[in-house]
Amino acid sequence: ALLDLRFLNEKSAGESGFLKADGLQFKLGNGNPVRFWAVNCGGGIVDQSRAQVDYLAARLAKVGVNMVRVHSAVFEKGGDPAKVNKGYLDNLYYFVMALKKQGIYTKLSFYFPVWFDIKPNYGIEGYDNAKNKKPFALLYFDARMQEIYKSWARELLTANNPYTNLSFAKD
Numbered sequence: 001a002l003l004d005l006r007f008l009n010e011k012s013a014g015e016s017g018f019l020k021a022d023g024l025q026f027k028l029g030n031g032n033p034v035r036f037w038a039v040n041c042g043g044g045i046v047d048q049s050r051a052q053v054d055y056l057a058a059r060l061a062k063v064g065v066n067m068v069r070v071h072s073a074v075f076e077k078g079g080d081p082a083k084v085n086k087g088y089l090d091n092l093y094y095f096v097m098a099l100k101k102q103g104i105y106t107k108l109s110f111y112f113p114v115w116f117d118i119k120p121n122y123g124i125e126g127y128d129n130a131k132n133k134k135p136f137a138l139l140y141f142d143a144r145m146q147e148i149y150k151s152w153a154r155e156l157l158t159a160n161n162p163y164t165n166l167s168f169a170k171d
Contacts, residue, residue: 005064009103013066014171019105036067036105043072043088046095053098061102068099069107073115074152081122082151089155090162097163100171108168110152111139122148 010016010028017029028034039060048056060068070092076083096106113134118127123144127133138145157169164171 001062004062006058006061006102008064009061009066011103013100013103013105034066037064038067038069038107039065040069040071042070046070046072046091047088050094050098053095057098057102057104060099061104065104067105067107069109070095071109071112073112074110074156075116075148081116081119082148084152084155089159093161093163096168096171097161100164108156110156111149113138 014029016032019029019034020027022033026034026036045056046053072088074084074088074092075081076085099106113136116135118124118130118133118135120128124135124138124142125144135142135145139149158167160167161171
């Protein structure tokens with residue numbers, strides 16, 4: 001190929017340890033400075049077939065991408081809002097592993113109020129007669145919304161990724 005920037009990425013993201021902030025600069029685990037060329041993706045990208053995910057990860061690395069922000073809802077729709085969607089979580093585990101193998105870091109972004117319509121059975125007071133059921137800023141002061149968010153974060157960060165044998169917190 002005329003353009004192949006894969007060599008710029010680590011063989012595997014995080015191979016020399018955790019990223020570190022040093023003032024206004026990021027450094028790899030080995031202390032080498034790093035800059036990020038990042039893209040954003042949503043849940044539909046994460047939910048692609050394994051072959052499509054593998055192709056995408058290789059293609060992104062080839063054009064110089066070394067970080068992906070995954071911006072999507074993680075909760076199980078229709079049931080307990082504090083529960084993470086297990087099917088999506090498995091796809092996310094695979095997606096992160098495929099990116100990692102191409103030297104691409106992942107940033108998880110799993111809360112955006114537009115994804116979350118408050119239902120009466122969620123245990124969040126004051127939304128019964130509201131027209132807008134999106135919890136903008138509710139995360140900052142409502143104990144139940146904080147509990148829901150923490151449940152998502154706990155599951156995402158502590159459960160073991162079956163494809164890497166590490167939790168996201170340790171990866």
